[in-house]
Amino acid sequence: MNQPQHTLTDEAEQRLQQAFPDSHTTEVRVVWWDDGGHLEEIVKAAAEQLGVGFRAAEGFPLSLRTDALKEERETDRPIVWYVGKEKQGRDWFRDIRETGGEVTKSIEELTADLYGVNPWDIFDVEMNDDATRTQIAGIIKDEFQSLGTPIYGDLRQEIYTRGDGKIIDHLLREGWPEISRDPGTVAEIRAKLDDDIPIPDGADPEEITSTVRRWAVAQALHRSGVDASHFPAGFGESSHSPLTTLLNMGGTRARAEEYLGEEFWAEVIRGLDDIWAYADCPVDRALDDALWKSWYETFEAGDLSTCIEQAQIRQEALTVYPDHTGWRDLWTQCEHLARLQQQFSAWEDRDGQADPFSAYADVDEGSWQIDNEVLHLQLTGTPETDVPADHPATETLPQLRDELLTSRYRGYLGTLADEVEAAMQVGQPLLNKESAHEWWSDHEEEFEKAGTVAVLLIDALRYDLAQRLAADLNESFDVSRETRLSTLPSETKFGMAALTPGRSFRFSLEMYNGALTPFQGDRSLSNKTRRKDFLSDEGWSVPDDREDGWGEHRIAYYDKEIDEVGEGEIGEMVHHFDNYVTELAAMIRDKLDNKNWDQIYVVTDHGFVLLPDGTTTEAVPSNAPESEVKYRRVAGDDLSGLTNGVSLSGSTPGLDYLDTDLQLLVDPRQHFSKQSYSGDRYYHGGLLPQECMLSFLKIQK
Numbered sequence: 001m002n003q004p005q006h007t008l009t010d011e012a013e014q015r016l017q018q019a020f021p022d023s024h025t026t027e028v029r030v031v032w033w034d035d036g037g038h039l040e041e042i043v044k045a046a047a048e049q050l051g052v053g054f055r056a057a058e059g060f061p062l063s064l065r066t067d068a069l070k071e072e073r074e075t076d077r078p079i080v081w082y083v084g085k086e087k088q089g090r091d092w093f094r095d096i097r098e099t100g101g102e103v104t105k106s107i108e109e110l111t112a113d114l115y116g117v118n119p120w121d122i123f124d125v126e127m128n129d130d131a132t133r134t135q136i137a138g139i140i141k142d143e144f145q146s147l148g149t150p151i152y153g154d155l156r157q158e159i160y161t162r163g164d165g166k167i168i169d170h171l172l173r174e175g176w177p178e179i180s181r182d183p184g185t186v187a188e189i190r191a192k193l194d195d196d197i198p199i200p201d202g203a204d205p206e207e208i209t210s211t212v213r214r215w216a217v218a219q220a221l222h223r224s225g226v227d228a229s230h231f232p233a234g235f236g237e238s239s240h241s242p243l244t245t246l247l248n249m250g251g252t253r254a255r256a257e258e259y260l261g262e263e264f265w266a267e268v269i270r271g272l273d274d275i276w277a278y279a280d281c282p283v284d285r286a287l288d289d290a291l292w293k294s295w296y297e298t299f300e301a302g303d304l305s306t307c308i309e310q311a312q313i314r315q316e317a318l319t320v321y322p323d324h325t326g327w328r329d330l331w332t333q334c335e336h337l338a339r340l341q342q343q344f345s346a347w348e349d350r351d352g353q354a355d356p357f358s359a360y361a362d363v364d365e366g367s368w369q370i371d372n373e374v375l376h377l378q379l380t381g382t383p384e385t386d387v388p389a390d391h392p393a394t395e396t397l398p399q400l401r402d403e404l405l406t407s408r409y410r411g412y413l414g415t416l417a418d419e420v421e422a423a424m425q426v427g428q429p430l431l432n433k434e435s436a437h438e439w440w441s442d443h444e445e446e447f448e449k450a451g452t453v454a455v456l457l458i459d460a461l462r463y464d465l466a467q468r469l470a471a472d473l474n475e476s477f478d479v480s481r482e483t484r485l486s487t488l489p490s491e492t493k494f495g496m497a498a499l500t501p502g503r504s505f506r507f508s509l510e511m512y513n514g515a516l517t518p519f520q521g522d523r524s525l526s527n528k529t530r531r532k533d534f535l536s537d538e539g540w541s542v543p544d545d546r547e548d549g550w551g552e553h554r555i556a557y558y559d560k561e562i563d564e565v566g567e568g569e570i571g572e573m574v575h576h577f578d579n580y581v582t583e584l585a586a587m588i589r590d591k592l593d594n595k596n597w598d599q600i601y602v603v604t605d606h607g608f609v610l611l612p613d614g615t616t617t618e619a620v621p622s623n624a625p626e627s628e629v630k631y632r633r634v635a636g637d638d639l640s641g642l643t644n645g646v647s648l649s650g651s652t653p654g655l656d657y658l659d660t661d662l663q664l665l666v667d668p669r670q671h672f673s674k675q676s677y678s679g680d681r682y683y684h685g686g687l688l689p690q691e692c693m694l695s696f697l698k699i700q701k
Contacts, residue, residue: 003149003151004115004149005149006149007148007149008149010046010049011110012042012043012105015046015110016030016103019101019102021100021101027078028078029100030080030081030103031096031097031100031103032081032103032105033085033086033103033105034082035087037084038134038141039082039110040082042110043080043082051077052080053078054080055081057081057085062092064083064093086106108123108125114149122140127180127182128180139159143155143158156192157192160185166242167192167193168196169246172246173246176205186205189208190208193212197211197212198215198235199211213264216241216243217243217259217265217283217284218236219236219239219243220243220281221236221269221287222238223241223281224280230271251321253321253322253325259282260282260283261387262284263285264285269287272290275290275291276313279310281317282317295307296392296393298310299400302345304338305342307335307338308335308338308339311332311334314331325386326383326386327383327387329381329383330383330384330387330397333381343373346365356416356419357423357430360463360689360693361689361693367412367416367689368464368689368693371462371463372467372468374405375574375578378574379575382401410612410668417666417667417668417688420646420666420687421646421666431654432654434482434485435657436484436487436495436605437499439484439603440499440504441502441503452553452598452599453597453598453601454556454599455499455555455601456588457557457604459496459558459559459560459563460560460605460607460608461604462607462608462690463689463695465580466481466696466697467481468581469584473585473588473589477588477589478701479698480698481697482695482696483694483695483696484693484696485654486606486607486691486692487518487657488664488687489632489633489635489686490632490684490686490687491606491685492563492605493516494516494605497520500520500525500531500538501540506521509658509659510659511626511636511660514628532558539554542558543555562580562608565580567682573681592700599699600700601697601698602699603696604694606685606691607691607693607694608691609688611682617671618670618671619670619671619672620644620645620665620673621644621672624640624641631672632664632665632685633663634663637661638661639662642663644667645664645665645686646663646666647661664686665687666686668688
């Protein structure tokens with residue numbers, strides 16, 4: 001078939017030229033009967049090209065005779081009368097036909113004339129309803145408007161697929177449901193596809209679809225490096241991969257289930273030597289199964305760097321599918337499993353030269369990274385529940401994850417606690433640690449020089465969360481970090497009181513009316529209201545939310561969301577923490593980029609411990625005269641009867657602000673028997689580095 005060189009409008013113009021008499025006057029008319037009524041715009045455009053008038057019937061065809069005499073008087077050129085209905089033997093315009101001309105063409109007939117085929121080859125009107133006919137007519141017109149004159153085969157594919165593109169792409173996306181199952185149509189599609197794909201003789205729609213998808217997966221595997229010799233003839237023979245192209249345009253969750261949830265070439269994949277050479281291929285369940293088995297063997301062998309690299313390769317390959325698809329989450333979890341195992345190994349192999357507080361809070365190599373990876377791992381959930389039940393990961397992943405998140409992490413916390421207690425007994429690990437209560441006075445000169453400065457006082461921003469915040473902002477801003485030892489005990493009441501203006505030597509903690517109380521000189525700062533009043537007296541504005549009240553040039557903003565979520569053990573805590581850091585980073589960007597703030601400081605009062613699910617805790621004795629008991633500490637002037645934990649006082653090097661004694665717990669499973677907080681997993685107040693080692697940030701452009 002020769003490709004036409006003119007358009008559907010040109011074809012209509014030719015029909016009009018043939019209908020008008022060779023010699024005609026301005027009064028001559030041609031009637032165009034259009035069964036279906038889909039050619040009005042095309043016939044009108046053809047009339048304009050021909051230089052004649054055009055009028056369409058409004059409702060009943062004989063309405064065209066209305067004002068016909070007036071039309072003759074006012075029109076100085078021939079006219080086309082258009083009737084968007086089938087003629088059906090009606091000879092209402094015999095006079096027009098005899099003096100002028102008549103055309104009876106529907107859109108299917110006109111298109112068939114253009115290509116030199118039968119009208120039913122374009123669309124079989126008798127086999128379909130009016131709604132489908134209207135849909136196909138729209139597709140035909142769209143194809144001619146957007147592409148000029150489409151190739152006949154391409155137009156047929158658009159008609160088959162109801163405007164959904166080439167037949168191969170449609171079968172890969174949608175399967176057969178929208179395509180006619182008429183035997184003639186099936187045979188035509190089978191013959192069309194057989195030019196590229198080995199479709200079996202007599203294949204029905206389901207077998208055609210299955211073969212096309214199997215062929216497309218083979219093409220994708222070949223594109224990733226699988227040699228064509230592994231496949232039967234006709235499969236995997238070129239680098240053309242329509243499935244890869246389709247997925248790169250935006251794979252859906254359904255695509256993941258179709259192409260990663262099903263096996264296509266299991267025998268071929270089992271015969272490959274180095275399965276990771278093909279890991280960039282995002283299809284075939286058999287490939288993902290084999291990759292997991294290989295990855296797990298590498299993990300068990302202890303080659304964790306390779307495990308991390310492989311998991312990243314696989315994550316990149318699967319980015320063609322939406323976020324939080326089961327397979328993507330699975331490989332994200334694999335990366336964090338390997339990273340956590342790597343951190344545990346580094347912790348176990350450390351040289352032991354640094355005290356446990358410094359070893360935890362080293363920005364580059366500290367064991368805070370264990371807590372960070374634990375949180376990341378918890379965020380990835382249980383991805384094995386979102387992949388097929390017989391995926392090999394479903395057998396091993398839950399146990400591996402549980403081992404690292406429970407027994408290994410509990411063991412790490414227990415060992416860390418033992419080292420803290422030992423260090424406190426034989427050394428002075430808190431000496432020469434920069435203290436949180438000295439931070440404000442250390443930065444007063446900076447505050448004076450800054451044009452606009454905001455101090456964000458974030459309750460319970462644990463060390464690893466602060467590092468994540470810093471990393472999130474580091475590409476856009478200048479971020480400085482400093483490590484501080486929290487005010488002990490590591491509770492909000494004391495940590496926030498320490499982060500107020502004034503000379504650090506005037507800050508103290510002492511027993512007052514039976515309760516441990518923070519003072520700045522003679523001024524009690526035992527609650528938020530008193531702290532806000534103190535800040536206000538010192539020239540700082542304290543807004544109640546992130547938007548209103550930020551008109552002054554010195555802002556101190558309190559936010560306790562993390563601690564409220566933790567102490568209330570609300571929902572999925574780790575997701576709350578993760579989202580909070582993201583939102584806090586966005587707020588800081590907005591303040592610096594759009595609200596013209598010069599400097600923003602992020603400081604905190606304490607960290608926290610988040611025990612693994614199912615951890616049992618032990619209540620230990622807390623009886624002491626005239627003392628105050630909380631979950632992880634006892635305060636009083638005579639705590640000599642207490643044996644659990646670590647004893648601290650004003651004579652402990654580094655804690656000269658204490659005017660009373662403290663007994664702080666270190667063992668992660670212990671809490672004092674008399675306490676006002678009943679949380680099982682989330683707590684703070686003790687002396688584990690997670691509770692008391694802090695990271696303060698300064699962010700500026």
